[in-house]
Amino acid sequence: MYEQMNEKLASFGVVPVVVLNDAERAVPLAQALTDGGLGVAEVTFRTAAAEESIRRISEAFPEMLVGAGTVLTTGQAERAAAAGAKFIVSPGFDPEVVDWCIERQIPVYPAIATPTEAMMGIRRGLTLLKFFPAEQAGGLPMIKAMCGALKGIRFMPTGGINKDNLRSYLESPLIAVAGGSWMVKSALIDAGEYDKITALCREALEIVHEIRK
Numbered sequence: 001m002y003e004q005m006n007e008k009l010a011s012f013g014v015v016p017v018v019v020l021n022d023a024e025r026a027v028p029l030a031q032a033l034t035d036g037g038l039g040v041a042e043v044t045f046r047t048a049a050a051e052e053s054i055r056r057i058s059e060a061f062p063e064m065l066v067g068a069g070t071v072l073t074t075g076q077a078e079r080a081a082a083a084g085a086k087f088i089v090s091p092g093f094d095p096e097v098v099d100w101c102i103e104r105q106i107p108v109y110p111a112i113a114t115p116t117e118a119m120m121g122i123r124r125g126l127t128l129l130k131f132f133p134a135e136q137a138g139g140l141p142m143i144k145a146m147c148g149a150l151k152g153i154r155f156m157p158t159g160g161i162n163k164d165n166l167r168s169y170l171e172s173p174l175i176a177v178a179g180g181s182w183m184v185k186s187a188l189i190d191a192g193e194y195d196k197i198t199a200l201c202r203e204a205l206e207i208v209h210e211i212r213k
Contacts, residue, residue, distance in 0.1 A: 006128045092132075
């Protein structure tokens with residue numbers, strides 16, 4: 001299940017990282033994403049609306065890959081999974097959260113920023129790790145430096161990724177998929193500007209397809 005999810009995420013090339021302040025926006029947002037060709041979203045657990053938003057998206061778009069991001073505890077992971085989250089993303093490497101997900105065969109993507117943290121993932125059989133905060137932690141040069149010693153893993157860089165540097169990341173074979181929020185900014189969601197979100201998703205996918213054609 002984990003490797004299958006890795007492949008599915010990589011097939012999109014980009015994962016929209018979403019902050020939803022109102023669950024009423026969840027389904028229209030999911031429609032905008034799918035219209036733009038991105039049937040995937042990481043809904044962050046930063047707001048009170050996150051759990052219900054995941055539930056509504058999962059029910060309305062059962063084929064969509066909706067995951068929970070910014071998961072800090074096993075309790076949040078449990079609530080997210082119960083709401084329909086198909087994968088879990090954390091901003092750091094918490095062994096308790098990671099092991100909880102692995103034991104329940106829930107695809108999990110903990111963030112790492114150092115070789116030591118990457119080794120913790122490798123020890124658990126993880127082959128796709130989040131790299132966060134990507135730009136602030138050294139970006140692609142840091143990833144390449146780590147992978148000189150660490151083999152068999154790929155990354156999902158998140159943090160500071162945008163349409164201007166997306167190409168440079170995805171051109172590297174070390175990058176499976178990139179996470180970003182530039183196409184789903186809270187201001188666009190809260191204003192109901194779904195047509196703009198769809199357009200930005202299509203723009204991002206054009207970059208992905210140009211690189212991976």
